[in-house]
Amino acid sequence: xxxxxxxxxSAMNFVLVLIMVAMGxxxxxxxxxxxxxxxxxxxxxxxxxxxxxxxxxxxxxxxxVLAPLTVGFIGMLIEYICIRHLYHRPLDTILATWGVSLxxxxxxIIIFGPAGLTVAPPLPQMVTVAGIEYPAYxxxxxxxALIIIAVTFYIFLxxxxxxxxxAVIANRDMAATLGINTRRMYRTTFAFGSAxxxxxxxxxxxxxxxxxxxGLGFFIPAFLSILVGxxxxxxxxxxxxxxxxxGDSLLSFHFSPVAAQVVIFSLAIFLIRIRPQGLLxxxxx
Amino acid sequence: MLKISNLHxxxxxxxxxxxxxxxxxxxxxxxxxxxxxxxxxxxMKTIMGLLPPQSGKIELENESIGGLKPHKxxxxxVGFVPQGREIFSDFTVWDNLRLAxxxxxxxxxxxxxxxxEYFPILKERKNQRAGSFSGGEQQMLAIARAxxxxxxxxxxxxxxxxxxxxxxxxxxxxxxxxxxETGITIVIVEQNVDMILxxxxxxxxxxxxxxxxxxxxxxxxxxDSMITRYMAL
Numbered sequence: 183x184x185x186x187x188x189x190x191x192s193a194m195n196f197v198l199v200l201i202m203v204a205m206g207x208x209x210x211x212x213x214x215x216x217x218x219x220x221x222x223x224x225x226x227x228x229x230x231x232x233x234x235x236x237x238x239x240x241x242x243x244x245x246x247v248l249a250p251l252t253v254g255f256i257g258m259l260i261e262y263i264c265i266r267h268l269y270h271r272p273l274d275t276i277l278a279t280w281g282v283s284l285x286x287x288x289x290x291i292i293i294f295g296p297a298g299l300t301v302a303p304p305l306p307q308m309v310t311v312a313g314i315e316y317p318a319y320x321x322x323x324x325x326x327a328l329i330i331i332a333v334t335f336y337i338f339l340x341x342x343x344x345x346x347x348x349a350v351i352a353n354r355d356m357a358a359t360l361g362i363n364t365r366r367m368y369r370t371t372f373a374f375g376s377a378x379x380x381x382x383x384x385x386x387x388x389x390x391x392x393x394x395x396x397g398l399g400f401f402i403p404a405f406l407s408i409l410v411g412x413x414x415x416x417x418x419x420x421x422x423x424x425x426x427x428x429g430d431s432l433l434s435f436h437f438s439p440v441a442a443q444v445v446i447f448s449l450a451i452f453l454i455r456i457r458p459q460g461l462l463x464x465x466x467x
Numbered sequence: 468m469l470k471i472s473n474l475h476x477x478x479x480x481x482x483x484x485x486x487x488x489x490x491x492x493x494x495x496x497x498x499x500x501x502x503x504x505x506x507x508x509x510x511m512k513t514i515m516g517l518l519p520p521q522s523g524k525i526e527l528e529n530e531s532i533g534g535l536k537p538h539k540x541x542x543x544x545v546g547f548v549p550q551g552r553e554i555f556s557d558f559t560v561w562d563n564l565r566l567a568x569x570x571x572x573x574x575x576x577x578x579x580x581x582x583x584e585y586f587p588i589l590k591e592r593k594n595q596r597a598g599s600f601s602g603g604e605q606q607m608l609a610i611a612r613a614x615x616x617x618x619x620x621x622x623x624x625x626x627x628x629x630x631x632x633x634x635x636x637x638x639x640x641x642x643x644x645x646x647x648e649t650g651i652t653i654v655i656v657e658q659n660v661d662m663i664l665x666x667x668x669x670x671x672x673x674x675x676x677x678x679x680x681x682x683x684x685x686x687x688x689x690x691d692s693m694i695t696r697y698m699a700l
Contacts, residue, residue, distance in 0.1 A: 342565075342569060342573070342576070345558075345562055345565065345566060345569070346566065346569045348558070349555055349558070349566050352555050352557065352558075353553055353555065355517050355537070355549075355553075356549065356553045356555070357566065358516075358517070358536070358537035358538050358541075359515055359516075359517065359537045359538075359540075359541055359547040359549070360541060360566050360567045360569070360570075360612065360616075361538050361541035361542055361567060361569065361570030361616060362538055362566070362569050362570065363536075363538045363570075364538065365536075
């Protein structure tokens with residue numbers, strides 16, 4: 183019983199952070215048709231922001247604000263320098279963002295070296311959850327991820343900015359003829375999506391080994407979540423993240439990480455075969 | 468008001484507009500007719516900035532707008548009702564209308580109440596999903612949405628397509644009323660001859676990517692040989 187609760191809690195941990203990463207990826211894809219191959223590296227940059235603040239001696243907490251700001255800014259810069267020139271060439275954006283991803287990884291290796299780094303846990307104490315001892319920091323991760331997910335939903339479903347963004351996702355040309363500056367919206371959203379990944383990276387840094395490949399561990403499942411859940415609606419990311427993240431986490435625990443991957447990938451292939459638009463996705467013309 | 472000279476536009480690799488010359492006077496209702504594939508929609512999309520002109524000039528009140536981005540052209544005072552209406556079917560009626568105000572700073576975002584005098588149904592069903600509307604109601608929403616920002620020029624691409632005759636008559640009546648009361652200039656691409664004769668001040672005939680003829684509506688009512696020449700298959 184205790185085992186099961188711990189498993190469920192750690193699965194929930196992974197799912198919530200995964201949804202944060204996947205939401206950013208999905209918003210960028212939905213809005214601009216750009217598959218951002220560097221999204222995992224934005225996560226990576228967020229995690230290394232924590233490594234930086236640790237080295238500077240200011241500890242973990244400032245990174246929680248610094249990481250999304252820095253990574254959001256870097257995202258905006260990358261959009262301005264590279265992606266904005268490629269909007270009418272969707273295939274090339276995959277190549278370009280992949281290039282950006284390689285460059286960021288190598289830069290991290292040059293600065294920090296290829297080895298895994300650990301940072302001191304910011305909340306070492308334990309708390310009691312559902313009758314068992316559980317690390318307080320893990321609870322904090324879940325709380326912050328839930329808040330960020332809720333805020334993102336609020337922005338996209340309730341604010342004017344969100345209405346405009348959803349209009350651009352649904353019908354770019356029509357939104358533009360109504361006077362919406364789609365380019366400016368792309369830049370804002372790209373920065374926002376990057377910031378989400380950066381924050382997720384920062385939050386996860388204390389419980390992972392920070393190495394230059396760590397982004398992949400979130401990028402691939404995030405990508406799968408979107409495929410499974412469907413694009414065009416944020417709810418799809420919730421469903422996709424829960425299935426991919428939860429499945430992966432629980433199966434790894436019971437069998438092995440390899441078996442989990444096999445099952446998840448097969449499931450994704452099967453789902454895409456019978457429902458190409460994803461579980462909740464709207465059909466794109 | 469609107470002056471187009473020697474406009475060329477390609478679409479999908481072939482040259483569709485091959486030297487359009489067209490002048491529309493202020494407060495005029497100009498109907499552009501022509502068979503399918505003659506470039507009517509391409510012309511509308513080029514004026515709106517959705518397709519880049521290859522050469523030639525588009526001037527709105529003596530200001531060149533050719534090649535500007537759509538949102539800039541919208542800001543100059545052009546409203547667009549595209550073919551197939553293109554309303555946001557998952558959004559409410561109100562959100563559809565509100566989208567046209569996003570270009571303004573937050574405090575100035577308001578949908579003019581006067582619109583609902585022309586389209587009372589939109590006020591009654593403000594919170595309904597736009598996709599649940601009938602074709603005619605969606606068309607009214609698309610027209611209202613294009614009018615939210617008080618444009619000087621309204622472009623409509625086949626507003627009668629797939630709509631029942633009684634609603635076409637109603638839309639025609641509303642467009643005429645708006646034109647009379649606000650002095651808005653209207654350019655319509657249309658194939659429905661009844662609607663054209665009800666609405667137009669001037670008719671232009673598009674053939675093979677050029678304006679082949681223009682004539683006032685009155686002349687067309689007396690002698691419909693032009694309609695037969697340019698519209699019959």
